[in-house]
Amino acid sequence: MKSIDSPKSLASWLHFLGFSLKSKQFQCQKINCITVLFSFLYFFSLCPLSGEGNSPPDSPLLDSEQILFITAKPGETTGFLNFYTLNEGEWVSVLEKIPVRLGRSGLISGEKKREGDGHTPLGIFPIQRIVGKQKRQIRNLEYNEIRKNSHWSDSPSSKNYNQLIKHREKGAVSLWDSEIYELFVVIEHNTKPAVPGFGSMIFLHPWNDNKPTSGCVGVELKWLEELVNQLDGNKFPFLVIVET
Template sequence: MDSPKSLASSFHFLGFSLKSKQFQCPKIYCITVLFSFLCFFSLCPLSGEGNSLPDSPLLDSEQILFITAKPGETTGTLNFYTLTEGEWTPILEKIPVRLGRSGLILGAEKREGDGHTPAGIFPIKRIVGKQKRKIRNLEYIEIRKNSHWSDSPSSKNYNQLIKHKEKGAVSLWDSEIYELFVVIEHNTNPAKAGFGSMIFLHPWNEDKPTSGCVGVELKWLEELVSQLDGNKFPFLVIVETEENF
């Protein structure tokens, strides 16, 4: 395992902003997760919006949310870190999550209805929920009774939030899993028909896999959302690993 100092040098080599001359990490667990992310980051292109690495705001990210899972597994782990005064500190660690019934797959290979959760690096931009909330510097959309999300590849509104009912669109009002969720920006800008839709980080209390989203207990999701700050350029990393961190 690299030391915090050498880990910092590697981050700087990739252009990752640490806002400090020295990298500090209070726990070896935090170092392990960040190092694993570093290895993944050096090999995997950005997902979701198709940005190339040199142009990506990920280089200035000060909040990283990790979802890791072993190959073929439908359970994983959530870790959330923020950079404060040059020190990466944990907000949430070792939180269990549920993945799609088919496990993880690279985002480029994700298809509608395949049961996979897409792996990749995604900017966190939008939060959706049924209550009025104060969200720091991120878009927040309050669900209404007519709020729907289209998962029909034949619709011009495919993988978009819409304010009316249409064939193939899912009501967001009628299910508790849409009480609060973070949009995982897979296949969103632009949305390509059939490449996957409605990929969210949402509440999940069932002892079974999701259909392709990431499910977590509502109390952890509430804490996560309360800590997110758009000014810190938060990113979500979903990656397959040999270990669940």
């Protein structure tokens, strides 16, 4: 990551990334703007520079008006959740520094994630699907209500690998029998398409145990409920998992 050591260099980075200090993206009067700026710049600055005259990098986050950050230190199995939404031209904090549990093996880059390794994958993921056991009004996002025969396949040999299925299948996990599937956001790792063995069932789900997950992100149900109530598919929400 390039260091940003002056207002001039900060403005240069923002201009390169397609932002304006006068644009709605950075009218951050209601929260600590530095937090948001750092988060945006951290990810966008990972884009390679090939020389002067480059056009702004093509990042999906440029159009997002809701961003959920999961952050943790390397090797740690605990981290924090921060959620921001753009409201009437201002970035507003919805949730800040909510404790989360990560996989027992910590974080790993998404391309290195493998089935059963206990890692939570790093990456930038569109928030598109929510799954739960109750009837819910979800704003402009796909919602699947869990039934008694709802399963998710984590068997690399299955043609339904890393997919939600509505029937029993050998090697598939029942979503009906566990509290951790009461409500969850699908983290779209290895989903479209699902490559056998590269990791499955990566969710943001309820977690009350004082121990790591198997690779998901676990958070208290009350915070997950608040998050889901605020999400709006028309704001192109993204989930970003990063080491700090």
